[in-house]
Amino acid sequence: xxxxxxxxxSRSSKRFILFTLDTALIPASLYLAFALRFGTGWPxxxxxxxxxxxxxxxxxxxxxxxxLRLHKIKLNALEARSIMRIGACAALLTVVAxxxxxxxxxxxxxxxxxxxxxxxxxxxxxxxxxxxxxLGVLESRGRPSVPVAVYGAxxxxxxxxxxxxxxxxxxxxxxxxxxxxxWGLIVSGLAVARPDRLEAMAATGRIERVLLAMPxxxxxxxxxxxxxLAKLNCEVQVLPSYxxxxxxxxxxxxxxxxxxxxxxERDAVDLDIPDVAKAYAGRVVMVTGAGGSxxxxxxxxxxxxxxxxxxxxEQSEIGLYEIDRELRPLAQDAGIGVSTRLGSVTNRxxxxxVMAEERVEIVLHAAAYKHVPMVEENELEGARNNVLGTQxxxxxxxxxGVERFILISTDKAVRPxxxxxATKRMAELVIQDLQTRSxxxxxxxxxxxxxxxxxxxxLPLFQRQIARGGPLTVTHPEVTRFxxxxxxxxxxxxxxxxxxxxxxxxxxxxxxxxxxxxxxxRLIALSGHRAKEAGSEGGDIxxxxxxxxxxxxxYEELLIDDASLRTTxxxxxxxxxxxxxxxxxxxxxxxxxxxxxxxxxAAALRRLISKRIEGYHVQKTVGYS
Numbered sequence: 001x002x003x004x005x006x007x008x009x010s011r012s013s014k015r016f017i018l019f020t021l022d023t024a025l026i027p028a029s030l031y032l033a034f035a036l037r038f039g040t041g042w043p044x045x046x047x048x049x050x051x052x053x054x055x056x057x058x059x060x061x062x063x064x065x066x067x068l069r070l071h072k073i074k075l076n077a078l079e080a081r082s083i084m085r086i087g088a089c090a091a092l093l094t095v096v097a098x099x100x101x102x103x104x105x106x107x108x109x110x111x112x113x114x115x116x117x118x119x120x121x122x123x124x125x126x127x128x129x130x131x132x133x134x135l136g137v138l139e140s141r142g143r144p145s146v147p148v149a150v151y152g153a154x155x156x157x158x159x160x161x162x163x164x165x166x167x168x169x170x171x172x173x174x175x176x177x178x179x180x181x182x183w184g185l186i187v188s189g190l191a192v193a194r195p196d197r198l199e200a201m202a203a204t205g206r207i208e209r210v211l212l213a214m215p216x217x218x219x220x221x222x223x224x225x226x227x228x229l230a231k232l233n234c235e236v237q238v239l240p241s242y243x244x245x246x247x248x249x250x251x252x253x254x255x256x257x258x259x260x261x262x263x264x265e266r267d268a269v270d271l272d273i274p275d276v277a278k279a280y281a282g283r284v285v286m287v288t289g290a291g292g293s294x295x296x297x298x299x300x301x302x303x304x305x306x307x308x309x310x311x312x313x314e315q316s317e318i319g320l321y322e323i324d325r326e327l328r329p330l331a332q333d334a335g336i337g338v339s340t341r342l343g344s345v346t347n348r349x350x351x352x353x354v355m356a357e358e359r360v361e362i363v364l365h366a367a368a369y370k371h372v373p374m375v376e377e378n379e380l381e382g383a384r385n386n387v388l389g390t391q392x393x394x395x396x397x398x399x400x401g402v403e404r405f406i407l408i409s410t411d412k413a414v415r416p417x418x419x420x421x422a423t424k425r426m427a428e429l430v431i432q433d434l435q436t437r438s439x440x441x442x443x444x445x446x447x448x449x450x451x452x453x454x455x456x457x458x459l460p461l462f463q464r465q466i467a468r469g470g471p472l473t474v475t476h477p478e479v480t481r482f483x484x485x486x487x488x489x490x491x492x493x494x495x496x497x498x499x500x501x502x503x504x505x506x507x508x509x510x511x512x513x514x515x516x517x518x519x520x521x522r523l524i525a526l527s528g529h530r531a532k533e534a535g536s537e538g539g540d541i542x543x544x545x546x547x548x549x550x551x552x553x554x555y556e557e558l559l560i561d562d563a564s565l566r567t568t569x570x571x572x573x574x575x576x577x578x579x580x581x582x583x584x585x586x587x588x589x590x591x592x593x594x595x596x597x598x599x600x601x602a603a604a605l606r607r608l609i610s611k612r613i614e615g616y617h618v619q620k621t622v623g624y625s
Contacts, residue, residue: 019062019071022124026061026093027054029119033112056100057093057116064092070124083125090121145171148209149198151229153177153187157213161188164211173207199326202234203300204333209235226463233300233487279498280305283403286360287312288345288393289367291319294408294451297490298364299327305494309337311358313351313367315344345389348396355400363397363405364493365390368424370410375420376550379602386423387593391430398434398441406497407431407445409505411482414447415615417553422609422616426589428505429612432580435503444500447507449482451489458516462523470532471542472520479554480513492573499568505576506568517543581612 030053065071068089073082094117101113146169150157153175161172175192177183182192201207210229217225229236285302289295290312296319302310310331314320324340331338339358343350345367354360368386369375375382390407397405409428412421428445435443450458458481465472484492488508496506524531524541532539548554566575581589589612596604609616 015071018073018128019065021127022065022070023058023062025120025123025127026058029123030054030057030097030112030116032119033116036115037109037112052104053097053100056104057097060096060100061093064089064096068092073128086124087121090117090124093117093120145169146208147171147173147206148211149174149176149193149201149207150190150211150213151176151195151198151225152213153179153182153185153192154214156215158188160211160213161190170209176210198229198232200330202232203303203326203330207234209237212236212238276495276498277305279404280307280362280494283307283361284309284311284359285362285364286310286355286358287364287366288314289365290314291316291323292366293486294448294489294493295364295366296323296326297486298366298493299323301487301490301494303327303330303334303336306334307336307362309339309358311339311341311354311360313341313343313345313354315342315367317342344385345393346384348392351393351396352399355396355402360397360400361403362497363393363402364408364497365393365406366408366493367393368408368427370420372412372418372420372552373549375423376418379419379605380597380600382419383423383426383593383605384597386420387426387430387590388597390427391590394431394434394443398438402441404442404444404497404500405431406493406500407443408493409445409447411447411449411507412553415617416609416613417617418550419606419609422613425613425616426593426609429581429586430590432503432578433583433586436580436583438502442500442502444496444502444504444506446493446496447505448489448492449484449508451484451486458519459523462520466524466529466541469541471544472524473544473546474517474520475546475548475552476554477515477517477545479516479548479552481516482513483519484508495568495570495573499570499573499575503577503580505578507574507576509571509574579614585612 068085070086070089073085094113097113097116098110148164148170150161150164150172154177157175157177161175164170164172172190175182175187175190176195176198177192178195180194183194185192198207198210202210210232212225212229214225226236226238280302285307287295287298287302287310290299291314295314299310299312310327312320312323312327314323320340320342324338328338341354341358343354345351345365355363367389369378369382375386394405394407407427409424410421412418413425413428414421416422416425431443431445434441462472492506492508496504499506520543521531524543529541530539532542566577568575589608592608593605596608
């Protein structure tokens with residue numbers, strides 16, 4: 001039986017089928033009532049003339065069905081009022097049976113009409129549910145559907161689930177709600193789960209979309225919730241407000257996606273290449289900075305590569321706890337080991353011990369201090385962590401015979417104007433130098449643009465500012481940046497690990513850089529507001545120009561030498577072999593850096609950077625009025 005044949009029946013044909021079914025239930029229910037009353041399968045021989053109730057009630061009952069319009073109840077709209085109408089019809093038939101028994105002197109037992117009414121009610125209800133289930137099976141046969149979670153188990157969520165069940169594209173699988181009293185309940189046929197289950201379900205593909213059904217929630221609370229949900233590895237959509245609903249807007253059209261890649265002025269790059277997983281399958285992979293936004297996403301993506309074990313190395317106890325709590329159950333289900341190791345990348349002995357104990361084969365080095373203003377004010381610690389930390393981890397990897405070492409760098413390392421970028425460039429020079437003296441370990445680097453959604457990036461900052469009602473702060477109207485999403489960033493690292501030949505610099509073709517002010521405008525619009533800027537009328541969220549911060553560039557670059565570009569098996573992944581310092585120069589730089597850190601001389605650090613880092617210059621602080 002084909003679903004399309006049934007669904008394409010005319011409305012009158014569907015009503016006739018239901019009318020016939022309900023009418024046939026009347027004599028069947030009455031016969032069964034007599035059978036239950038007398039305890040026999042052939043009760044009519046015991047009831048004298050009472051069997052005449054069967055044809056009489058069938059005719060009168062058909063009139064009751066038409067009068068109460070049971071045949072006009074839509075199967076996929078069966079709800080409390082429809083069930084009450086079926087109950088009313090059953091009660092009316094019971095009364096008709098009692099009256100007919102007395103009027104025509106049938107002498108049927110008094111309990112028979114009551115049993116008959118109850119049986120008709122159950123039969124009419126269960127037959128509809130059975131038909132609905134059958135249609136659902138036929139409809140879903142061979143049909144791809146997106147599993148979705150509905151956030152909000154209130155009236156809006158229930159109505160949304162009812163509407164989605166008539167959709168062929170999506171399949172609601174559960175409710176999620178912040179109210180603990182609802183957890184574990186079954187609402188509209190779906191279990192209500194805790195919000196913290198979403199992350200694991202999204203990571204394993206059990207849900208691919210979250211629909212936020214809380215149209216009456218205050219705007220500030222909604223934006224805070226969207227900020228949390230934006231970190232999920234799935235699409236997030238929002239039900240429109242009640243104002244939009246009563247204005248006649250279509251619910252499906254009103255669902256709007258909220259995701260970092262919406263802010264990109266390009267298509268997201270597809271970096272899911274099955275062959276890459278082979279580079280990590282069955283290996284022991286160590287991720288430094290595993291509790292950070294990039295490190296944690298790397299760990300999630302590694303699960304799909306089926307390594308033997310993932311070693312989580314992190315100095316933040318809470319960061320390590322959070323990623324371990326999320327990752328361990330998923331890894332156990334996949335048969336992947338997980339090790340958690342507290343420690344700093346500047347602790348050489350600890351790193352060497354962990355690599356020896358865990359027999360590490362691949363290192364993804366994501367640990368770094370990366371916030372420009374913070375490192376600008378704490379330059380010595382920034383250099384200690386970013387430069388010496390990289391040196392210690394890389395040298396430990398080489399000594400342990402690690403197969404591949406991937407450093408996560410930044411576009412701010414190219415002709416840097418700030419200490420953070422300069423220290424990352426120094427870390428790159430260390431890696432390039434080690435590669436010249438490495439016969440076993442392959443060292444490579446990945447340069448990121450601005451990663452939307454990562455800690456300290458512009459997206460969560462703007463979202464918090466919108467939640468407070470503004471203003472959104474932009475340092476200069478002409479500031480541009482290359483942008484990428486967290487999934488793009490993590491997959492780029494994994495690809496680099498697979499493609500590395502030694503001394504490579506990998507970058508993602510991110511198209512043209514975007515103006516930060518354009519990102520702000522777009523995010524305001526996606527949040528349902530209008531931007532209010534100087535010289536313009538209207539708008540409800542202001543954009544404020546604050547002036548460039550110390551060390552901030554107007555624009556960023558991805559490569560020191562564009563002529564050094566080489567292709568890779570992926571058209572959107574570029575590889576470069578850039579100029580490097582000699583071994584003597586690198587050793588001299590590291591020795592001088594160690595002396596500077598021991599003496600605590602920040603001015604000397606800046607002199608060292610000016611001497612060793614090509615293109616380094618101090619960016620003048622530019623105001624804007």
